Amino acid sequence: MISRRISAALLVLAIVVAAANGRAFGNCEDYCLPGARCWPTHEDIVQFNESTKGRANKRVRVVVGGSSHTVTIGGYTQGGGHSPIGRKFGLGVDNLLDVELVSANGSLAHADKDGTTVTDTVTGLQSHSSNPDIFWAVRGGGGSTFGIITSLTFKLHFDSKMVMILCSTPIFDEQGRNIGQNFMDSFNQLLTTSLAPEWGGYELIRVNQGETQGNVILFLNHYGEWGSPSFNTISPVLPTFSQHCLFYNVSNFLEYAVNANDSLYYRTYIFNRLLQRDSFTPRFYNYLFNMVTDPNRKSFLLCTGVLVGGNINHVSSDETPMNPSFRTAFVSMTCALSWHDPSRDEEMISHAENVTKGFLQFGKGIFFNEPSVYQPDWKTAYWGVHYGRLLAIKREWDPDNILTCHHCVGSDLVKGANFYDNPLSSNGLPIVG
Numbered sequence: 001m002i003s004r005r006i007s008a009a010l011l012v013l014a015i016v017v018a019a020a021n022g023r024a025f026g027n028c029e030d031y032c033l034p035g036a037r038c039w040p041t042h043e044d045i046v047q048f049n050e051s052t053k054g055r056a057n058k059r060v061r062v063v064v065g066g067s068s069h070t071v072t073i074g075g076y077t078q079g080g081g082h083s084p085i086g087r088k089f090g091l092g093v094d095n096l097l098d099v100e101l102v103s104a105n106g107s108l109a110h111a112d113k114d115g116t117t118v119t120d121t122v123t124g125l126q127s128h129s130s131n132p133d134i135f136w137a138v139r140g141g142g143g144s145t146f147g148i149i150t151s152l153t154f155k156l157h158f159d160s161k162m163v164m165i166l167c168s169t170p171i172f173d174e175q176g177r178n179i180g181q182n183f184m185d186s187f188n189q190l191l192t193t194s195l196a197p198e199w200g201g202y203e204l205i206r207v208n209q210g211e212t213q214g215n216v217i218l219f220l221n222h223y224g225e226w227g228s229p230s231f232n233t234i235s236p237v238l239p240t241f242s243q244h245c246l247f248y249n250v251s252n253f254l255e256y257a258v259n260a261n262d263s264l265y266y267r268t269y270i271f272n273r274l275l276q277r278d279s280f281t282p283r284f285y286n287y288l289f290n291m292v293t294d295p296n297r298k299s300f301l302l303c304t305g306v307l308v309g310g311n312i313n314h315v316s317s318d319e320t321p322m323n324p325s326f327r328t329a330f331v332s333m334t335c336a337l338s339w340h341d342p343s344r345d346e347e348m349i350s351h352a353e354n355v356t357k358g359f360l361q362f363g364k365g366i367f368f369n370e371p372s373v374y375q376p377d378w379k380t381a382y383w384g385v386h387y388g389r390l391l392a393i394k395r396e397w398d399p400d401n402i403l404t405c406h407h408c409v410g411s412d413l414v415k416g417a418n419f420y421d422n423p424l425s426s427n428g429l430p431i432v433g
């Protein structure tokens, strides 16, 4: 398939896992989700599987998780995982405590930052090493590559009251001035300097097919109550924003997450860029707003900037295989061009590729979870300097390159005796699997 489907809103938020209000984790029935396994001794941990997603009781803690009800934990986590509460708690992978996976040779591995235990599923023999490579690799090295993950354990966080702000302004005012750009720029200046990590959410720019007038939208969430010191870091923009904004309180993150909507568009081409502080130049805004308001653009267009930075940027760039540019980024912007008619695929993809090329002049690095499928320099774009180590781990854990997918570690290499030394020359799709 030449395109990916993406939600219009991209606003559905984190996976919420129910847990105890109190401290003891003894009786799972009382406070965990069906299917969850609990440890009596770990007050901040609950292990969950796919069946727990989205189901919660009223006493909640949260785990950093993916946007949209269609996103599941397997791909989300192995791609890194951003979230509306990521600025506060880090990426999905920053919250991963351990992983269990079936490796390409059928053995079962359990890994965390202190090492790896491998069980031969035929003989039952176990071996342990203090090598944490596989745990490192799955925290951003991509799905379908290092093993089939059967279990992930995440850190839980206490849930909190939240304040939501929804702001929307037309791009152009009645005199034809681009007020949307000023609106976005003033918010980004705050975001890249002094906005507290308790603030997360999205900045969006959208325009319908056949139109040049669109909207700039801010959908912000503050993890904590109105008037707290972290809340007040939004103050510099409030006087300007208040005429365009609605404010409301939610009693916890679960309420926020379950009320988010998904909607699927038709045929969609997406592309992503990680934007750092120095990306937000007048040239960048000119490009973005010209792209959006271009009268020749024959598609719906939505760019969703997920707010990153905050505590995500306090994690060392070598801690996970994510592109180090993620740790200096403030926005992960994913744009989607959508159209209805399949006969327009070729025209639209060619148009989208041109737009993407221009867009990639700004920022550094690409988020593995939301790229263009045609990204030419994908190894560097997704992982930067970490690609070499990822490939070495892939070689060790899957020497026959059995596990693969499009633009994944080792996917450009030919299967066979020396497959790791022989890049494919034609369309880049791996001859494996």
Ligand SMILES: Cc1cc2nc3c(=O)[nH]c(=O)nc-3n(C[C@H](O)[C@H](O)[C@H](O)COP(=O)(O)OP(=O)(O)OC[C@H]3O[C@@H](n4cnc5c(N)ncnc54)[C@H](O)[C@@H]3O)c2cc1C
Residues within 6 Å of the ligand: 005, 006, 007, 010, 065, 066, 067, 068, 070, 071, 072, 073, 074, 075, 076, 077, 078, 079, 080, 081, 082, 083, 142, 143, 144, 145, 147, 148, 149, 150, 369, 370, 405
């Ligand atoms: C509407 C929408 C909203 C999104 N919002 C966000 C967001 O807020 N934050 C974010 O970070 N990303 C977001 N994404 C991107 C999303 O994280 C990726 O599309 C991700 O690949 C989805 O994972 P999946 O498991 O649902 O998909 P799948 O297509 O099922 O899996 C993706 C890849 O991972 C592999 N995989 C899945 N499970 C396992 C497993 N258990 N073991 C080994 N390999 C596995 C699959 O084989 C496949 O190669 C969004 C995507 C969409 C379409």
